Amino acid sequence: MPEGHTLHRLASALDGAFAGHPVRVSSPQGRFAESAALLDGRVLRSATSAGKHLFVDFDDDDVVHVHLGLYGKFAVHRAAVEVHPPVGQVRMRLVQADAGDGPDARASYADLRGATACELLVPAQVEAILDRLGPDPLRPDADPDRAWARIKRSRAPIAGLLMDQSVVAGIGNVYRAEILFRHRVDPFRAGNSLRVSTWRAMWDDLVVLMADGVRTGRIDTVRPEHLTEAELRSRRRRGLNYVYRRAGDPCRVCGATVRTEELQARNLFWCPRCQPRFRSRAVGAGS
Structure with missing residues (x-):
């Protein structure tokens, strides 16, 4: 199972690729399809982590909570020349929606596979998760x-x-x-x-x-x-x-x-x- 530093690196990668941009959200596998439809086209505000939990914040205070578990992978491709078709059981796909067109266009995309948890939450539910966690040595507010x-x-x-x-x-x-x-x-x-x-x-x-x-x-x-x-x-x-x-x-x-x-x-x-x-x-x- 990935340790805390991996989740912090992942949050930073997602933040750098998508923060402030509208994103296309889909679930090629289908298990996250209903929530993906609610998020599709909205602005991804930020990505953060606490312990082994990842939180992807969208506008209107919706948050995607991800726990990779033993087998989860979240591959982030920043400023790619081509957005390749999803391969395998992709639970959630994010694609930058404002990358533009033309031969010089670059778009970031990310594919989540195999996660133990991928769920759409409201802030109160996120706080409930954080309240159950001990201090994270990587967070500045840790006690x-x-x-x-x-x-x-x-x-x-x-x-x-x-x-x-x-x-x-x-x-x-x-x-x-x-x-x-x-x-x-x-x-x-x-x-x-x-x-x-x-x-x-x-x-x-x-x-x-x-x-x-x-x-x-x-x-x-x-x-x-x-x-x-x-x-x-x-x-x-x-x-x-x-x-x-x-x-x-x-x-x-x-x-x-x-x-x-x-x-x-x-x-x-x-x-x-x-x-x-x-x-x-x-x-x-x-x-």
């Missing part, structure tokens, strides 16, 4: 203390809490594994045993890492001092991680074998030496 209020009361493993979108929005399996490693936190440690200083350091790190993800389009979490000589020389290095999907490999820092275990139906990755099992003397030390 990390809202997440901390949940974490410090919970006995659940911190690795599970980080994947709970009502605690923190936008974190997926990669950011979860990597942020815990970078801060040497036992993924099975109860939330209410975490120190607030550790949480704030993790949050600040997430803000930087996820912003880099928006900028580059990939998740890079390895500090330069932990890269191999070959990786430092390579111009094609991308998506390098400490522990995510490195089960059985040596830890980049200590050389111990990276482990994996299923937690809440998702594979968790960690280093048992860099992230030793936490043994609390006094549960609830939140100072």
Whole structure:
């Protein structure tokens, strides 16, 4: 499932391609046809995201809510020479309606496929979705203390809490594994045993890492001092991680074998030496 930085990049791409323009809206697949007919020809005002949710705002306060889920793709083609016919199960198609004619005309278009959710909402319904989400490290209005209020009361493993979108929005399996490693936190440690200083350091790190993800389009979490000589020389290095999907490999820092275990139906990755099992003397030390 795409993580939060991917949705922010997608919102920016849609905004750049369509904001302020009337768009032709259709549903070649048919599942969004009724709503598409209501939006067809109207001005797309903006696209934004929160966590793993995308919101496309049209005039008259109608909003298309998209959740890509595991298999969704939203391909944006900006200023294309030709708008190609839809291929496959396109749930929603957007085409710039004021691109003009002639050999030099360029039109942006976008095709949504395979999304878990694609629905037309009013602002009150959008607010209801936002109210269910925890703070998103990529949003300027995010308040990390809202997440901390949940974490410090919970006995659940911190690795599970980080994947709970009502605690923190936008974190997926990669950011979860990597942020815990970078801060040497036992993924099975109860939330209410975490120190607030550790949480704030993790949050600040997430803000930087996820912003880099928006900028580059990939998740890079390895500090330069932990890269191999070959990786430092390579111009094609991308998506390098400490522990995510490195089960059985040596830890980049200590050389111990990276482990994996299923937690809440998702594979968790960690280093048992860099992230030793936490043994609390006094549960609830939140100072």
